[in-house]
Each structure stands twice: as structure tokens, then as C-alpha cells.
Amino acid sequence: MKNKITKYILLAFTCLGLQACLFQEDDIFEKSSANRAAENVAELQELLVNVPNGWKMEYYPGTDYSMGGITLLCRFDGNNVTLMSEVGSVKTASGKEASSLYKVTSEESTVLTFDSFNEFIHCFSEPIMGMNTNLEGDYEFVYMGQEDNKIILQGRRYHNTMVMTPLTQGVNWKDYIGQLNLIEREAFLKTYSLMVGGQEVGNAVRTSHLFSLTVEGQTSSSVPFIYTPEGIRFKDEITIQGKTVQNFVWNKEDMTFTSSDEETADVVLKAYYPQDYTPYEDYLGTYYMYYREYEKYNEEEDKVEFRPGYMAVELQQKVAGESFVLTSDKLETTAANIVITYDKATGKLIIKPQNVTVMGYPGALVIGFEQGFLPAHYGLDLGNLAVLTNMETGLIGISGGADENLSLSFVEYGNTFFSMMGEVATSLIFTAYGSENFSTNNYLGLVAWYDSIRLQKY
Template sequence: MKNKITKYILLAFTCLGLQACLFQEDDIFEKSSANRASENVAELQELLVNVPNGWKMEYYPGTDYSMGGITLLCRFDGNNVTVMSEIGSAKTASGKEASSLYKITSEESTVLTFDSFNEFVHCFSEPVMGMNTNLEGDYEFVYMGQEDNKVFLQGRRYHNTMVMTPLTQGISWKDYINQLNLIEREAFLKTYSLMVGGQKIGNAVRTSHLFSLTVDGQTGNVAPFIYTPEGIRFKDAISLQGKNAQNFVWNKADMTFTCSDEGATDVVLKASYPQNYTSYEDYLGFYYMFYKEYDQYNEAEDKVDFKPGYTVVELRQKVEGESFMLVSSKLEAEAADIVVTYDKATGRLIIKPQDVTVMGYPGALVIGFEQGFLPAHYGLDLGNLAPLTEMEMGLVGIPEGSGDDLTLSFVEYGNVFSSMTGETATSLIFTAYDNENFSTNSYLGLIEWYDSIQLQKY
């Protein structure tokens, strides 16, 4: 009996000890995980709402930041978020606002979700041109915490880190976005010399919001950046000769980005024109236009037959420094004038798919190759996203010679057409649909088909 009592006493002390441990555990974790999660949700909600002029969000689409960064201005009111984008969307230019719902939830972690459609955010996750692909952008973000007046988020799917900082009170959203756009327009060249202490140490090539750096003959560093009201800021500092450079100030007069970081103020990106650069004014005037023209569909051999042709065309100013109209009596009789874009960065002419009037009816100018074309103007729906994606397609004129000896041979611009079809684009095709003269029952609405186009100064 005595042994039983001893056992019971020991068991009681053991239970008391366990209870003490449990109370001690409660002292360490004063709040349950559910309570902590709720507090994180409330913390983020309060942070987002209590900023008078909204947030600057450094938004990075693309796996591993592969598309560089853009600025989104965001204002949260507890239920709705209003967004303005540096580049706009496929349907809306920058400087406009779009509102939608958002929510903050607690799942495995605290998540900010743009849970109804916002064109400036969801344009990066929508399918591109109807294909099963997108620009690899997130609309759900894991809350990583806040420090030094900054909120850190991570894209839930592509895992890029986004940083949000309050926009200074009193600054106009439109003025802020316009300043970013101004620097991007002024810094239109794509080729740069890397300078340290006044000496050239390498080269840099800008592709949209990325710089590819070449130092000592080795291309190794691809550096994503974002535009600022002063110039640019690299996502991560670039290291050159032991100097870390991240923030750069733009100078239009000498076409330079100069580092403003302590200890690296002699690091400079100096823009330069590419070789064989042709100015806008040099393209104006008359040309012989040589091409192979659609003759007939050869049913026996199941192929399209072409015949040689030529006409005289004029490149006439449309918007000075930006675009031309390609006009001729032949085009006026059969189809319509063509808008030709001038790419200031390369000094080249680009003919993009576009809406046209064909014999008085709505139609499209598309691209193709000798035996086929896309029966729709793919590429147009990229709209204002084109400066970021550089996925527009068309034909680009490669210049040879200059002055009266200038000759242009047109080849595929970009690689969208070739990646979709497996063939390289070489043709311009006028099409029209569903009117009294032409319909989709004809050969895909074909009106005129020009292949292997060359322009030679008249």
C-alpha cells in the first residue's frame, strides 16, 4: 500500500511538472499562431492605408527579374486599390488610373492579392496574343515585412521581391510618372560605354529595362533597373573596379548616366550612336520599291507563285522624328498608305502589323513569308506594353549606303512570327474581311502580297 501511495505522489509531481512546462511554453509564445497571423494581416492593412499620397511599388515581372522593373503607384483604402502605371497597359496609356479590389489574407503567410481585374497589374499575367504564355508577372504577394519606411513583398508565383515606399506628400502622380517617361524618351539610345575615372572599361547594351554589361571582353552581367525621376536605379548595385554603383543621374546634354553613390561618382554610362546610324531626315524622299508580288495559288504544286514587280513610293513625314507614311499611286489604288515607325534607338525603319483601309473597307496589314501568313494582326494587342516586352513584330529595314545611295532590305523585326510559325517573316500582306467584295471564304481575305521588299533611293 505504501508503494502505491509513493507511485501516486510521483505521478502527481510529474503532472504538475508537465503543467509547469506548459505554462512556461505559454510564456514564450504569448499569442497563438492564429492571433499572430491576424495581427500580421492588420499590420499590413494599416500600413497600406495610412499613407496620404500612396505607395511607389517597384514591380519586377519576368523570372529572375528578366524583364527589368517598372513603377506602379498604388493607393489603398481598405477595400479598393487605385493604380497608375509607368508604362500603362495594352489598352491604356501611362498617366491614367485604374481601380480594383484587393484583400489581405492569412494562409501559409500573409498575402496581398489584387483579387479583381486591374489592367495595370494583371496585364503581366494575362495570356499574350492568345497564346499559352504571359509576361510572368504576379498579382499575389507574400508580405515579407517592413523596415526603414519600406514594405517588402515577394511575388507568390515567380518569387521576385517588390519594394514599396511612400510617395512624398504633395507630389502629383501624373507629374511623377511623366518624369519617368521623360527620362526614358531622352535616353533613347541603346548602346553605352562603361566609364570609370574617365577611362572606358567596357560596354553596355540596353534592352528595355535591362543592361547587358561587357567588361574586359566578357559579357557576364545582366542588370535589371528601374527608372527614377533623376535617372535609373539598378535592382542590385553593379560592381566595377571595386566600386559599387546603383543610383545614376541622367544628363541629357552629354547623354550620360552618372552614379550618385558615395565612392562611385566617377562611374558613368555614356550613350553612343550605333554604327551606320541613319537619321530621320535622311529617310525622307522617294524610292524605287522592288518586290515579288503574289501571282496565283498553284494548286497542282500546292504553293503560291510570285512575279517580279516594282513601283515608286515616297516616305513622307507623319510625326517628326517618330514616323512616316509610305505612299504611292499603286498603294492608293489597291490598298492604303502604310505607317512606318522610326526607331530612334537604332536609326532603322520598322513596318508593324496595323489596321488599314483596303479599297475603302476595314482591313489589316500583316506579315508572312513566301508560302503563308497570319490571318490577323497579331502584335497590336501589346499596345503600350511594347516598350517593356519588345515583343512587337513586323519588318525592319536594314540600311546600306547613305544619301542618294541609300538602300533598305526588309527582314523580320523581333522573333515573334518565327517562333510562332517556324518560318522567318519576309512579306507584307494586305487583307480584308466580311464586306461585299471580299470575305473569309476567299484566300484568307488576301488583297495584295509583297515579298522580299527592297527600297532604293529614287
């Protein structure tokens, strides 16, 4: 009996001890998890709203920062957010504003969500033309905390880190975005020599908002960057021959990006023209245009048949240094003039999908191969997406001569068409529609189909 009493007493003390531990836990965590979560939400909401001129968000789409960074300017009022984008969207140019809803919630962590459609951020997460793919951009962000007056966010799906910094009071949003766009236009070349102390130690190739750096023949590394009002900034610091660099200032006269970090002013990215570069003015003039022209559809063999053709065409200036119009009597009577883009980065001509007027009807010029082509709305959407991404579509002229013997053969620009269709693009196709809202319901038919195009200057 005595032993039983002793056991009960020990059991009672054990329970009292456990209870004391529970009270001790409450002392350590003075606030419940729910209260802490609510305070975190309130903290972020207050930070977002209490900035006079809004926030500059360094937005990085693409898995592992594979598209580089763009600037989004954001103004929050507690319910709505107004955005302005450096690159714009498929439908809207940069320098415009778009407003939508947002919210800050507590889930597994504090989350900032752009929860109603805003074209400047959701264009990176929307399915591309109904396909099960997108540009790998987030619109929901986990709040990681504050650091040096900055908000640190992490994309909820693709996990890229985004940094938000207060935009200086008095800075005009449109002017700020315009300065970023100006530097991108001025620094149009894609090929650079990497210089340290006046000596070339490697090279760099720019694609969109990425640099591929090769130092002294070593394996190239991909360095995402973002444009600034002064030049560019690498996402992270990198070391080149013992020098740590991240920020660069642009000089239009020298065509250089020069490091502005401490004791690294001798680290320079100097742009140069590729060897086969053709100046804009050299393209102006008259050409023979050779091609294979659509003749008929052979139902028995289920294929398109072509006949050889040619016409005299002229490349006339549209916008100096930027574009041409390809004109001819035949095009004016059967289809439409073709706008050709001059790619200043490479010195090459590119024919992109475009809206045209075809025999008085709304129409489209799209690309294809010898047995098929993309519908107008697909082709034109791809052309619009190219401004946001590395997606390139159209036909590009590859030179086979120079000066008076200039000869151009047109091949697929990029590999977007090939990746979708499994065939290389070789054709330009004019189609007509009964409405500017291109669809199968108002398709009027094929007007002209030119394959294997070659221009020979004379």
C-alpha cells in the same frame, strides 16, 4: 505492491511536468497563431491605407527580374486600389488610372492580392493571345515586413522582391509618370561606353529595362534597372573597379548617366550612336520598291505562288524624328499607305502590324512568310505587347548602302513571329474585314501580299 505505487507516483509527476511545460509554451507564445496572423493582416491593411498620396511600387516582372523594373503608383482605400503605370497596357497609355478590388488575407502568410482585373498589373500574368504563356508577372504578393518606411513584398509565384515607398505628398501622379517617360525618351540610344575616372573600362547595351554590362572584356552581366525622376537606379548595388554604384542621374546634353552615389561621380554610362546609324532626314525621299507579289494559290501543290513586282514609292514625314508614311499610287488604289516607325535607338526603319483602311473597309497590315501569316488580331496584339516587353514584331530595314545609294532589305524584327510560326517573317499582308472587331466571322479576304521587300533610293 510498493513498486507499483512508486511507478504510479512517478507517472503522476511526469504528467504534471508535461502539463507545466505546456503552460510554459503558452507563456512563450502569449498570442495564438491566429491572433498573430490577424494582427499582421491589420498591420498591412493600415499601412496601405494611411498614406496621403499613395505608394510607389517597384514592380519587377519576368523570372529572375528578366524584364527589369517598372513603376506602378498605387492608392488603397480599404477595398479598392487605383493604379497608374509607367508603361501602360495593351489598351491604355501610361499616365491613365485604372481601379479594381484588392484584399489582404492570411493564408500560409500575409498576402496582398489584386483580386479583380486591373489591366496595369494583370497584363503581365494574362495568357498571351490564348497561349499557355505570359509575361511572368505576379498579382499576389507575400508581405515580408517593413524596412525604413518601406513595405517589402515578394511575388507569390515568381518570387521577385518588390519595394513600396510612400510617394511624397503633393507630387502629381501624372507629372511623376511623365518624368519617367521623358527620361526614357531622351535616353533613346541603346549603346553606352562605361567610363571610370575618364577612362573607358567597358560597355553597356540596353534592352528594355535591363543593361548588359561588360567590364574589361569579362563576361557580360545582366543588370535590371528602374527609371527614376532623376535617371535610373539598378535593382541592386554593383561594384565596378572597386566602386559601388546603384543610382544614376541623366544629363540630356551629354547623353550620360552619372553615378550619384557617394564618392563615385566618376562612374559614367555615356551613350553613343552605332557605326551604321542613319539619321531620320536621310530616309526622306523617293524609292523603287521591289518585291514578290501574290499571284494565286496553287491548290495541287498547296502553296502560294508569286510574281515579281515593283512600284515607285515615297517616304514622307509623319512625325519628325519618329515616323514616316510610305505612299504610292498603287497602294492608294489597292490597299493603304504604310506607316513606318523610325527607331531612334538604332537609326533603322521598322514596319509594325497596324490598323489600316483597305478599300473603304476596316483592315490590318500584318506580317507573314511566303506561305502564311498571322490573323489580324494576333498580329496587332503582338504589336501592342511590344511596348511592355522585349517582344518585337514586324519587319526591319537593313541598310546595304548610304546617301544617294541607300538600299534597304526588310527582314524580321526580333524573333517573336519565328518563335510562334517556326518560319522567319518576310512578308507584309493587307487584309480586309467587315468590322473593326477583327475575327474569322467578318473576314473579307486578302487584298495584297508583298514578300521579300527591298527599297532602293533614287
